[in-house]
Amino acid sequence: MQIGTAVCGQGERQKGYLKVAELAFGCDVRLPVIIVRGVEDGPTLWVNGGVHGEEVSGIFAIQKLVNSIDPQELKGTLVVTPVSNPLAIKGIQKFTPEDQLDMNQQFPGREKGWLSEQMAYYLFKEVKTYADYLVDLHGLGVSYDSVPYTVYKNMAGVPDKINKKTEELTLLMGVKANCRVDLATAKGEFPGAIAGAIDAQCLLNGIPAFMFELGGKVDWQIIDFAVGSIRNMMTHLGMICSDVKRATGQIIITERDFVNSSHAGLTIPEIESGKIIPANTTLNKIVNFIGEELETLSLPVDAYILGIRTNPVVNSGEILVGVGTKWDQVN
Template sequence: MGTIGDWLAGKGAARTSGTLRVGSMASGAPLNLPWLAVRGARPGRTLWLHGQVHGDEINGIVASLRFLRGLDADAMAGNVVVTPTGNPQALDARRKRNPYDELDLDQSYPGSAQGLPTERLAHAMFSEMRGVASMVVSLHTMNPLFDAPPYAVYKVHPDSPVSEADVLGAIAHFRPTLACRQDVGGKGELPGNIAGALDYQCLAAGISAFMVELGRGNAFQPENVALAENGFRGLAQHLGIVEGSPRATGVALRTVSRRGWITAEEGGMFVPRVRAGALVRSGESLGDVYGMDGSVTPVPPFTRDGILIGLRGDPVVHTGERLAFVAWEWADRLPIA
């Protein structure tokens, strides 16, 4: 077992913090991944909270650190691990991707010990999770240009012992507006290696895992931090790590099976008519684009109903830029048992 696993295998209630060494910068400054853990007085399962994959995702960092501070190790059966940042170079630069190789960390797992900086970060983190974590929550936000109510994203791995029902049961503790099943092929969503996401690789390793999107990037949003903390508490109760009965029983979820982006046809100032989270009916428009020549051009109306997962809050748009992230197909699931 690795550094974190070795410590968790010890006996007795305790808490600690440490770093995983990945390498160094040209200046000689170390490139490390920080971690914190609370070990319960009695053995049990391990809940792993991963606070930030992309450098502009702030709310998950704060929520996971605050939750860990409130734990009573003497009353626990099992462990909670927090890795507040998986991408410290991107965090320090306040941008999504690592500036030293421009790779997307959440398309780089399980990583490579001999790879580019991002791949080495992924390898160091995933090597510690494998065989140690019982459940991993990968915490994200939308990018800083978008407003979004909290929602969840999950994947299904064909060879994983973790079922879709298991993952949805865990997601229910966060009471998200939507639970989006992501197409691992990336169709209609994002280009690239979606199978390289942390949660998908966890599922491949037999670890229950999913993503929670906590609002807007590069911002502290107290209501979203509080929602995450409540979700962590419910999961810890569900796993038997802390005392109490989880309250997710009977929570219905709206699961999304298809989603995609609306983009701008012309540049200008985008002024929305609706809010993030709204249901937009067929025939309705998101808003208008004000041109620098004084023109006002409505965004083409929807040809079918859609739910706004995220809506652009920054009005400055160019042709082809994203205006909204939309759920096109969804179903209301029966309450999770």
């Protein structure tokens, strides 16, 4: 197997780089790639991270995951790209600084497109070639307190068996909250081309894939939990030997929303992530710099709190709370 400069035979672990773009001052934009191939044949799992520059927990999780896998005991192949947008990482921001595009809305990319589209194109070209399954690691960023949760998409044109396999693998992550986003009916989602996400494009190409959100700021307990979750999935896929763990008390969130501020100032959170709160509970208050209350936020329905902003300085239009508003108990 060869991805960029990484060339890996069976029973080996190899590292290299995949060139995805060029910058004006003569520097190549390269993505780090690590391949671990087992001595026996099996599926190929691709774990991606770092598509958004302020979400770094996935990078650490990928590093720990790779170091935990012995190629002599692996069936199949683990491919990881811990930093899929190094320009956003450099800028410590969600978007690619050079073109201000969200790379995770540009897949499958364009070979002759904008910079972020070109980066997406060359990465996804390899994913389509090799991946049987994909996990895309994210986080809400350092401005939020959040519990780990998953997001998987239902899309027109995707066979039922792919959607069912995706949900099955998603639940193996063992988190309580699992968001199922139906792109045909989804309301309250992030603006932009959600179907341009790498996991969505994988689904359209017959590759079960989902997003795994690893909290807000870097939390080493969540990182270790994520490593164990992905290893649990690899056990289920027959890639490593262990006992498959199945969580209880999980929910599938069928509708979610993001509550935005109408005023600027300082936000004061009134609730905690990971809790179910009744309708009309105060979520946040916003005060100005002399302490006058400008806004109190609440929802007219019961809600599961996925994450809440803890960085107090906000403009109008900032996301303050991410919530699930409808859900089903699954186990």
